[in-house]
Amino acid sequence: MTLEQRIEQEKIGRQDLRGDPITGDRYYSREFAAKEWEHVFTRTWQIGGMSAQLAKPGSVITQAIGQESILMISDEDGTIRAFYNVCPHRGNRLVAEEEKCGVRRMVCAYHSWTFSADGMVRHVRDAEDYPQGNPVGKLKLKEIRCETLGGMVWFNMDPNAPSLRDSLGTVAEQFEAYQTANWTRVNWLTGLVDCNWKIIHDNFNEAYHILSLHRELGTFIDDAYQNTTFELYKTGHNQMKMQGHQPSANSRVNVVQAPLDAIMREWDLDPEAFNGRVSETRVAIQQQKRKLGPARGHLHYAGVSDAQLTDYHHLTLFPNITLTMSCDFFQVLRPMPHPTDPEKCLFDHWVMMPPVAGRDEVDTPTGKRKFEPAPHETFMHGEASIGFVADQDLSVAVAQQKGLHSRGYTDAYLSGQEDRVRRLHDMINEYIEGRR
Ligand code: FES
Ligand SMILES: [Fe+2]
Known part of the structure; x- marks a missing residue:
């Protein structure tokens, strides 16, 4: 066709x-806005930034949406992933900047947990002091859907959403x-x-x-x-x-x-x-x-x-x-x-x-x-x-x-x-x- x-x-x-x-x-209703957030914005594709901003490995961008911040990062192979911009240790916002280049590891400002571009925890101080086990190689940033189209990077917080292309038709x-x-x-x-x-x-x-x-x-x-x-x-x-x-x-x-x-x-x-x-x-x-x-x-x-x-x-x-x-x-x-x-x-x-x-x-x-x-x-x-x-x-x-x-x-x-x-x-x- x-x-x-x-x-x-x-x-x-x-x-x-x-x-x-x-x-x-x-x-103006707060109740209605809360419904929009819950049922619309967390389920639909959004633009996170320009692909050009992530062209070099180790580039990071963030996009605020509602009370969330989404971080997008390109790894050594140029793969772009999107994560909630939050440290799984105690919930600090991980990346403060809107754009950053040359990032080898993302380091949380609070207790210095360190993450690689695939979102995995790679270094933690006093790693032996965790009764529930060393978080290194075990805990990960929460990943969300990420695609590129038309020179822009897109994300979707809904794990079950159709692909960007299917959703755009x-x-x-x-x-x-x-x-x-x-x-x-x-x-x-x-x-x-x-x-x-x-x-x-x-x-x-x-x-x-x-x-x-x-x-x-x-x-x-x-x-x-x-x-x-x-x-x-x-x-x-x-x-x-x-x-x-x-x-x-x-x-x-x-x-x-x-x-x-x-x-x-x-x-x-x-x-x-x-x-x-x-x-x-x-x-x-x-x-x-x-x-x-x-x-x-x-x-x-x-x-x-x-x-x-x-x-x-x-x-x-x-x-x-x-x-x-x-x-x-x-x-x-x-x-x-x-x-x-x-x-x-x-x-x-x-x-x-x-x-x-x-x-x-x-x-x-x-x-x-x-x-x-x-x-x-x-x-x-x-x-x-x-x-x-x-x-x-x-x-x-x-x-x-x-x-x-x-x-x-x-x-x-x-x-x-x-x-x-x-x-x-x-x-x-x-x-x-x-x-x-
Ligand atoms: S909150 Fe990030 S290292 Fe503690
Ligand atoms: Fe107009």
């Missing part, structure tokens, strides 16, 4: 949505078409935001807000729902395919505006020649990218379709990851539940870019950056930019969090183009109520 046929088989329709109420308590292949294995994370930002994680993820599950919050995107992204393809999959993941490199049908503007004009010039097209026929810019740019791209160092264009040369395909993974795919960059947009407060979340924004011959500087949502792996920047929402579009999204998040407490709010009243919001909440209930 072709990929297209399998995608068709994987799709569900609006009639398959349960339409469970989206009540306010889902966004055709989304894995659709993602892999972009050949992101060697892309570089040029932005690595995390903001602490005063809203529940779902407020942000709901936002990425619809484009209905573009005309209100991101009006300027309409100069080069067509956000009209009539021209957008929405796909819901049985797996719980979904996709939104937006046509790009042409003005929005909602904008009713028939001249080429910034930044589309500059992009057209970059691809040797005269933007003024398209005034009055702006619906033709997209295909014209596709043709130019196809023709000129490889010679300009964009070798990965060979793997993508014409549509993918210009369009924005948002792959939204259950429960909390959005991959905004384009052939020139993609973002990981990921609100993580706060460890203790359901009215806060940690919002991760990563930007990945492909290697292009001669590339040493890139434009990112937070300005020009060197084309190299970015350091992690963390801040409170409002203290720094998390990217100009994401800032606009967050501009309503805190007010919405407050509003969802109101006695005046009972349930969402969703449009068809917000089906993916509906699906997220249905899926959370599927997990919590034990149907998955």
Whole structure:
């Protein structure tokens, strides 16, 4: 069966949505957050970091999730394993850093128990003084599932979960078409935001807000729902395919505006020649990218379709990851539940870019950056930019969090183009109520 046929088989329709109420308590109740943790986050695949961070043997990274910290380490042979980041002696957090290289042994700061990359205890002081037996070669860090895909390392705390590929279904292949294995994370930002994680993820599950919050995107992204393809999959993941490199049908503007004009010039097209026929810019740019791209160092264009040369395909993974795919960059947009407060979340924004011959500087949502792996920047929402579009999204998040407490709010009243919001909440209930 072709990929297209399998995608068709994987799709569900609006009639398959349960339409469970989206009540306010889902966004602030501690009890509900505890259920999400127990039934959703400990059972689904999460991204732990970039494969490039673990390319050298003895590299270690950690990823916080809820009250857990997961450590991932590459051994001498390049095998990557993931463990709960906790010392089995008395429960101290084993690795404090987020990234570390050249680690021969992991040593706990408390009593210096020492572990190898396979998680085994290798050295303990006063080893003879353990009535229940020497822990060396006997005790081990608790290992969890770990896989790599698309240049990223993924983990899952559920020992019985399907493999990452099985769980992603055709989304894995659709993602892999972009050949992101060697892309570089040029932005690595995390903001602490005063809203529940779902407020942000709901936002990425619809484009209905573009005309209100991101009006300027309409100069080069067509956000009209009539021209957008929405796909819901049985797996719980979904996709939104937006046509790009042409003005929005909602904008009713028939001249080429910034930044589309500059992009057209970059691809040797005269933007003024398209005034009055702006619906033709997209295909014209596709043709130019196809023709000129490889010679300009964009070798990965060979793997993508014409549509993918210009369009924005948002792959939204259950429960909390959005991959905004384009052939020139993609973002990981990921609100993580706060460890203790359901009215806060940690919002991760990563930007990945492909290697292009001669590339040493890139434009990112937070300005020009060197084309190299970015350091992690963390801040409170409002203290720094998390990217100009994401800032606009967050501009309503805190007010919405407050509003969802109101006695005046009972349930969402969703449009068809917000089906993916509906699906997220249905899926959370599927997990919590034990149907998955
Ligand atoms: S808690 Fe780690 S060595 Fe004691
Ligand atoms: Fe948005």
